[in-house]
Amino acid sequence: MLALAIGIYSIRKKKVIFPTFVLFMLYLFYAPVKWVFHAFSMNDLLVDEILVEIQNTVYLNKFKKQTERKVILLPQCLRSSECRARCDPLYGFICTKCGRCDVGEIMKEAEKRDFKVFVVPGSSFVKKIFKEYRPTSCIGVACPVELSESMQKTSVIPSQGVYLINDGCFETKVNVADVISKMELVSPIPNESVLKTITLSDLEKKGDV
Numbered sequence: 001m002l003a004l005a006i007g008i009y010s011i012r013k014k015k016v017i018f019p020t021f022v023l024f025m026l027y028l029f030y031a032p033v034k035w036v037f038h039a040f041s042m043n044d045l046l047v048d049e050i051l052v053e054i055q056n057t058v059y060l061n062k063f064k065k066q067t068e069r070k071v072i073l074l075p076q077c078l079r080s081s082e083c084r085a086r087c088d089p090l091y092g093f094i095c096t097k098c099g100r101c102d103v104g105e106i107m108k109e110a111e112k113r114d115f116k117v118f119v120v121p122g123s124s125f126v127k128k129i130f131k132e133y134r135p136t137s138c139i140g141v142a143c144p145v146e147l148s149e150s151m152q153k154t155s156v157i158p159s160q161g162v163y164l165i166n167d168g169c170f171e172t173k174v175n176v177a178d179v180i181s182k183m184e185l186v187s188p189i190p191n192e193s194v195l196k197t198i199t200l201s202d203l204e205k206k207g208d209v
Contacts, residue, residue: 016057023054027152048144052161055151062158064186066137072110072117072179073126073140073150075164077172078103079119090128093119102176109180113187115139126150139182141174143167160185 016022026033026047037044076093079085080100085093095117097104107117118129129135138159140150147161160182165173 048148051148059158069135070115071135074119076121113183
């Protein structure tokens with residue numbers, strides 16, 4: 001309960017303290033803590049949210065340093081009910097960017113930042129992707145429960161988690177801006193104004209020519 005209290009304090013104050021201790025204790029007593037929350041009619045998703053946020057903090061610095069083979073794992077439930085994407089036996093659903101859901105928008109932004117996006121039907125695909133692609137870092141999108149469990153299993157590489165806005169396992173939503181902000185941590189796109197071409201006229205005005 002002490003670890004839980006520290007975790008709640010950390011999230012509210014947005015300042016994580018004793019992260020290693022909190023992670024260890026909450027994962028060690030995960031089932032009992034969830035049971036206590038359920039028994040007292042409390043929202044047990046808070047436990048998973050604490051785990052995700054603390055892991056985000058713990059792995060942040062290492063995550064920022066990875067520049068190669070960066071991946072984003074999206075759940076298949078983000079897809080539209082009208083999605084016609086085929087499912088590859090190794091890499092999951094192959095998005096065509098049809099615009100019917102948020103997956104296409106995330107893929108467009110990921111391509112700008114050299115992230116590889118996988119839309120996975122289940123955990124078995126994650127294992128295949130890790131074995132074949134060998135990513136050095138990962139951004140995961142899922143509901144809090146799935147996210148906390150997945151981040152624990154993939155802790156061999158630095159990762160960042162983003163919650164789904166709604167549950168339901170069907171036509172779920174994610175805040176695309178949150179996913180982009182995670183990509184920006186390691187692959188920021190320079191402001192276009194910085195890249196403005198300097199003309200001869202500009203130099204003459206400054207007196208450099």
